Amino acid sequence: MTWRGADLLTLCQDALRAAGEAEVEIYARMAERGCARFAMGELGQHMQLSEPYAVVRVAHGQRVAEAATSRLDRETLVRTIGDAARAAKHIPEVEGFPGFAEKDDVPLEAAPRFAEATARATPEERVERLTPVLQAIRAAGMVSAGMLETSHAALAVATTRGCARSHDGTIASFRVWALETAGAGGAAGYGGQLHRDIHALRLADETERAIRVCRTSRDPASLDAGTYDVVMEPEAATELLEWLAMIAFAAPEVEQGTSPLAGRLGERITGENIDLVENPLDPSELGFGAPFDREGTRRQRVALVERGVARAVLYDRTYAARAGATSSGSALAPAPGSPGGVGATSVALGPGTASSVDELLADVDRGLYICRLHYVNGLLEPRRAVMTGLTRDGCFLVERGKIARPVGNLRFTDSLLEGLARCDGMTRTRRAVPTWWSDTGAFVSPAIRMRAFRFNGKSQERPSLAP
Amino acid sequence: MTDPGPTAEAALQAALGWLRKQSDVRYAEVRFVEGAGEHLRVRDGRPEQVATEATRGVGIRVLGAKAWGFACTADTSEGELLAAAARALSIARASAQIARAPVLFPEQAPARGTYETRVAADPFAIALETKLGALDSPVRALRAGDPRLVSAEAWMDWTRQTKRLLTTEGTDVTQRFTFGSCGMHVFARGDDGVSQRRSYPCWQGGDGFQAGWERVGALDLDGNVDRIKDEALALLRAPACPAGTRTLLLESSQVGLQIHESCGHPTELDRAMGSEISLAGGSFLQPGLLGKLRYGSPLVTLVADATSDGGNGTFGWDDEGVPAGKHALVEGGLFVDYLSSRETAAALGRGSTGTMRAEAWNRAPIIRMVNVSLEPGVAGTLEDLVADTADGILVATDRSWSIDDIRLNFQFSCEIAWEIRRGKRTRIVRNPFYTGITPRFWNSCDAVCGPSEWRLWGITSCGKGDPMQVMHVGHGASPARFRDVTVGSTS
Numbered sequence: 001m002t003w004r005g006a007d008l009l010t011l012c013q014d015a016l017r018a019a020g021e022a023e024v025e026i027y028a029r030m031a032e033r034g035c036a037r038f039a040m041g042e043l044g045q046h047m048q049l050s051e052p053y054a055v056v057r058v059a060h061g062q063r064v065a066e067a068a069t070s071r072l073d074r075e076t077l078v079r080t081i082g083d084a085a086r087a088a089k090h091i092p093e094v095e096g097f098p099g100f101a102e103k104d105d106v107p108l109e110a111a112p113r114f115a116e117a118t119a120r121a122t123p124e125e126r127v128e129r130l131t132p133v134l135q136a137i138r139a140a141g142m143v144s145a146g147m148l149e150t151s152h153a154a155l156a157v158a159t160t161r162g163c164a165r166s167h168d169g170t171i172a173s174f175r176v177w178a179l180e181t182a183g184a185g186g187a188a189g190y191g192g193q194l195h196r197d198i199h200a201l202r203l204a205d206e207t208e209r210a211i212r213v214c215r216t217s218r219d220p221a222s223l224d225a226g227t228y229d230v231v232m233e234p235e236a237a238t239e240l241l242e243w244l245a246m247i248a249f250a251a252p253e254v255e256q257g258t259s260p261l262a263g264r265l266g267e268r269i270t271g272e273n274i275d276l277v278e279n280p281l282d283p284s285e286l287g288f289g290a291p292f293d294r295e296g297t298r299r300q301r302v303a304l305v306e307r308g309v310a311r312a313v314l315y316d317r318t319y320a321a322r323a324g325a326t327s328s329g330s331a332l333a334p335a336p337g338s339p340g341g342v343g344a345t346s347v348a349l350g351p352g353t354a355s356s357v358d359e360l361l362a363d364v365d366r367g368l369y370i371c372r373l374h375y376v377n378g379l380l381e382p383r384r385a386v387m388t389g390l391t392r393d394g395c396f397l398v399e400r401g402k403i404a405r406p407v408g409n410l411r412f413t414d415s416l417l418e419g420l421a422r423c424d425g426m427t428r429t430r431r432a433v434p435t436w437w438s439d440t441g442a443f444v445s446p447a448i449r450m451r452a453f454r455f456n457g458k459s460q461e462r463p464s465l466a467p
Numbered sequence: 468m469t470d471p472g473p474t475a476e477a478a479l480q481a482a483l484g485w486l487r488k489q490s491d492v493r494y495a496e497v498r499f500v501e502g503a504g505e506h507l508r509v510r511d512g513r514p515e516q517v518a519t520e521a522t523r524g525v526g527i528r529v530l531g532a533k534a535w536g537f538a539c540t541a542d543t544s545e546g547e548l549l550a551a552a553a554r555a556l557s558i559a560r561a562s563a564q565i566a567r568a569p570v571l572f573p574e575q576a577p578a579r580g581t582y583e584t585r586v587a588a589d590p591f592a593i594a595l596e597t598k599l600g601a602l603d604s605p606v607r608a609l610r611a612g613d614p615r616l617v618s619a620e621a622w623m624d625w626t627r628q629t630k631r632l633l634t635t636e637g638t639d640v641t642q643r644f645t646f647g648s649c650g651m652h653v654f655a656r657g658d659d660g661v662s663q664r665r666s667y668p669c670w671q672g673g674d675g676f677q678a679g680w681e682r683v684g685a686l687d688l689d690g691n692v693d694r695i696k697d698e699a700l701a702l703l704r705a706p707a708c709p710a711g712t713r714t715l716l717l718e719s720s721q722v723g724l725q726i727h728e729s730c731g732h733p734t735e736l737d738r739a740m741g742s743e744i745s746l747a748g749g750s751f752l753q754p755g756l757l758g759k760l761r762y763g764s765p766l767v768t769l770v771a772d773a774t775s776d777g778g779n780g781t782f783g784w785d786d787e788g789v790p791a792g793k794h795a796l797v798e799g800g801l802f803v804d805y806l807s808s809r810e811t812a813a814a815l816g817r818g819s820t821g822t823m824r825a826e827a828w829n830r831a832p833i834i835r836m837v838n839v840s841l842e843p844g845v846a847g848t849l850e851d852l853v854a855d856t857a858d859g860i861l862v863a864t865d866r867s868w869s870i871d872d873i874r875l876n877f878q879f880s881c882e883i884a885w886e887i888r889r890g891k892r893t894r895i896v897r898n899p900f901y902t903g904i905t906p907r908f909w910n911s912c913d914a915v916c917g918p919s920e921w922r923l924w925g926i927t928s929c930g931k932g933d934p935m936q937v938m939h940v941g942h943g944a945s946p947a948r949f950r951d952v953t954v955g956s957t958s
Contacts, residue, residue, distance in 0.1 A: 033934070035933075035934060036562075037745060037933055039741050039742045039743070039744055039745065040740060040741045040742065041567070042534075042565075042566060042567065043534065043562045043565055043566065044534075044535065044742060045535065045537070045742075045831060046534070046535065046536055046537070046558050046559075046561070046562045047536075047537040047538070047558070047831055048537070048538040048539070048554055048555075048558060049537075049539060049829050049830070049934070050524075050539050050540055050541060050829055051829060052541050055518075064514075064517070065517045065518070065519075066516070066517060066518035066519070067518065067519045067520065067521075068518065068519070068520035068521070069520070069521050069522070070521070070522035070523060070524060070541050071521075071523065071541055072541075080521070083519060084519075087517060087519065087595055090594070090595045090596050090599075091514050091517050091595065091596075091599060092513060092514050092599070092603075093513070094513055094514060095513050122561075123536075123557060123558045123561040123562070124561045124564075126561075127561045127562060127564050127565055130565065131564075131565050134565060143741065145741060145744035145745055146744075146745050147745050147933055175745060177744050177745070179741070179744065181741075181749070182740060182741030182744075182749070183738060183739050183740050183741030183742070183743075183744065183749030183750060183753075184739075184741075184749055184750070184751070184753045184873065185749055185751065185872065185873040255618075256617070256618045256654060256662075257617050257618065257654065257656050257660075257662055258654065258662050258664075262660075263660060334518075336520065336522060336827060337504070337826075337937055339506060339508070339516050339518065374748065374871060374872045375869045375870055375871065375872070376869070377867040377868055377869045378867075379866055379867040379880075380866065380867045380880045380898075380900065380957045381661075381898060381957050381958070382662075383660065383661050383662060386957045388867065388869045388878050388880075388900075389869055390869070390871045390872070390876065392748070392871075392872050409871055409872075409876075411869075411871070411876055411878060411902070413878070413900075413957065456902070456955075457876055457878070457902055457953075458876065459871040459873075459875050459876035459904075
């Protein structure tokens with residue numbers, strides 16, 4: 001059957017009634033994902049993925065146990081509730097646990113999140129849409145890689161205290177690379193777009209962007225490490241923001257003291273022109289995700305950093321109760337092998353005032369234009385948000401306000417907060433970039449300009465052969 | 468060993484039988500997977516996570532006339548499995564419309580048999596209170612005695628997975644795995660508000676293994692509390708790791724992660740050929756370098772061994788029915804082979820090294836590391852190696868990791884480092900990192916400690932694929948020494 005959120009909610013409520021336990025929460029999700037993954041110019045992995053998942057939490061007082069299952073039927077859910085109930089008897093209390101969410105009759109904000117065309121996309125349709133993509137890149141003398149994904153996720157949360165939520169969302173995601181070599185490095189260009197409606201994807205435009213960047217990236221010069229002004233495309237900036245979100249904005253990291261925001265709410269932590277918002281309810285085409293979290297709490301727009309000042313952190317119900325705060329609706333949904341927790345899913349930076357990337361470049365005397373970043377890691381010194389990573393898929397030297405030539409990939413190591421303190425330009429237009437760890441969220445960023453970003457290494461050296 | 472049960476078994480056979488009858492099916496595999504998991508985490512004296520999970524379903528991968536298709540279902544009834552088989556075939560047929568040439572997929576002799584992790588004490592039979600107690604005790608001890616010890620956490624995870632693989636070639640294997648991992652860490656915070664973390668036994672996620680509850684006792688969390696507390700506190704007042712070009716000693720677990728990022732991933736043949744661009748990138752180890760590239764010094768022999776006892780990357784057969792084996796990837800410093808699949812190896816005219824694995828029933832198999840390990844050397848113990856080093860830096864316990872999209876330029880930061888002067892560890896230094904270029908780094912290896920220091924580590928969260936799949940992999944290593952490495956501090 002094709003699950004809808006309302007079906008899941010009915011199932012969860014039936015299971016709650018049948019189980020007879022006093023304090024239970026069920027989060028249920030069913031995602032159907034069509035993934036057409038292409039590489040080496042061929043559609044090599046084409047998959048229809050079913051992801052049924054339900055997580056039950058049972059509380060005996062403040063003793064809370066969790067059990068999950070991949071089977072979405074009443075009998076299994078009732079049995080899973082029983083498993084969690086037995087475990088809850090044997091575990092210590094969770095300090096601050098406030099009970100599960102109550103009934104809430106105020107309607108949720110209904111941001112548009114669903115497109116029937118995406119939910120119904122077929123393998124044949126994905127192939128039809130990809131055919132010109134592969135042909136265009138081949139015609140350009142390049143190698144293609146990427147993914148066209150169409151997914152539909154149905155969600156529901158129900159509690160014995162009367163909370164009842166359901167949601168349906170679709171995502172059509174297209175990512176494309178045009179490459180000089182299939183897997184050996186060299187010039188590369190990237191294009192990508194995310195939308196709830198597959199009909200809104202501009203595959204030809206994004207393919208052309210990838211081809212253009214690849215074409216202009218050939219024969220890169222070797223540039224020494226050093227300090228450079230940088231202009232980053234949204235895809236590069238969001239990679240940094242994802243790591244900032246992981247280390248900075250969630251209550252557990254703040255409570256533990258490792259977050260840059262710990263003990264610094266109300267203090268300036270970065271530049272005055274920096275606004276960072278957790279914005280899960282964005283009604284525009286940049287918004288994705290459900291209007292409630294895995295606990296059923298309505299999600300909120302939270303100003304995390306306002307004009308460079310740390311303003312707020314994100315809570316679930318338990319961390320909020322412990323801190324004397326209110327949940328921001330930021331309980332992350334668990335997935336197989338992933339515990340969930342607390343965190344951001346929809347961080348947005350900016351926007352700025354620049355009309356284009358060219359306007360940002362115009363005020364760079366000597367610097368770098370960076371299309372994407374690769375393998376960023378933000379765990380070096382979380383308190384300062386020190387991160388390292390590399391450029392990828394287009395890195396260019398900028399001289400006297402113009403792109404001068406492509407350069408080989410470089411490694412940066414710098415504090416993002418200090419980098420954002422040196423940010424003096426952002427574009428008005430922003431892009432939504434899918435988060436790499438989730439199929440349900442996207443971060444939003446303009447292109448940004450940061451002064452004096454620190455690079456400490458370079459890549460793309462070719463190994464020498466044995467004699 | 469559990470099996471799918473009579474109803475599901477008949478459904479699996481029915482799906483396979485239907486696929487055999489389709490004229491354009493060249494190969495198909497029906498993979499039943501049933502899993503159970505338990506995840507326990509205690510933080511600062513309270514349970515942060517007490518969770519179990521159960522999963523069950525079937526993945527069907529079909530090679531049609533020209534292309535692959537994959538579909539899956541959590542419903543193991545005959546009707547649903549037949550429908551999933553039909554979906555997989557229809558996807559293969561749709562993909563064939565734009566395939567330029569048929570996939571090359573050599574035949575494989577059918578495999579039959581069973582594999583099971585050796586378990587002395589079943590972790591799922593141990594009382595929950597006992598397991599939580601084993602975590603709560605070190606957590607409380609880690610926080611005791613000094614107010615600067617601001618947070619402590621300990622965790623353990625158990626996974627049991629039963630996997631039944633049936634293929635149209637006649638392969639029929641059943642495997643039952645028991646995976647575990649366990650670890651702890653403590654944060655100390657100084658007057659400046661900056662925290663330092665020390666972990667045991669290794670980086671985040673702890674050490675993974677295939678074994679039972681007996682491994683938790685052997686880890687001896689309680690016995691390592693005082694050491695990591697002392698080191699965390701010492702780091703608060705330690706100077707920054709001095710920058711420069713230095714002789715670098717890596718303790719065993721750091722060698723393991725170095726192998727993972729700079730040997731394991733770049734020797735994945737799908738990555739080298741270009742199949743993984745959409746998440747992870749390519750590889751500098753291109754097929755033309757096989758047998759020619761001096762990847763490391765003559766002391767460097769790296770093997771992919773899916774038969775290592777208790778390894779996180781150990782199994783009986785991969786998810787294409789290829790038996791587990793042991794293959795040198797780098798022999799005496801020379802790059803000689805890849806981690807491969809039947810399809811990718813055939814493209815090079817080679818045989819598969821048997822590394823195709825899927826995270827779960829609802830994912831298609833891709834090439835994954837097995838246990839990729841550095842063979843031990845003759846440099847004795849870590850302390851022998853320190854004594855043999857006039858001037859250097861010894862780093863331990865990874866904190867961050869990053870490597871470029873063809874696996875050349877890497878950078879790791881670690882939790883702790885010691886300066887070595889005239890053969891002795893001297894002061895502790897903080898926030899160390901080191902960076903390099905993969906073949907230059909491995910060619911600078913001039914000492915590898917001996918078998919007594921060799922330990923098989925397990926990584927529980929290796930990510931690859933798109934959508935990302937997380938896999939258990941292993942790395943055996945002794946401490947090793949590298950010359951002329953760029954070292955610095957993030958401070």
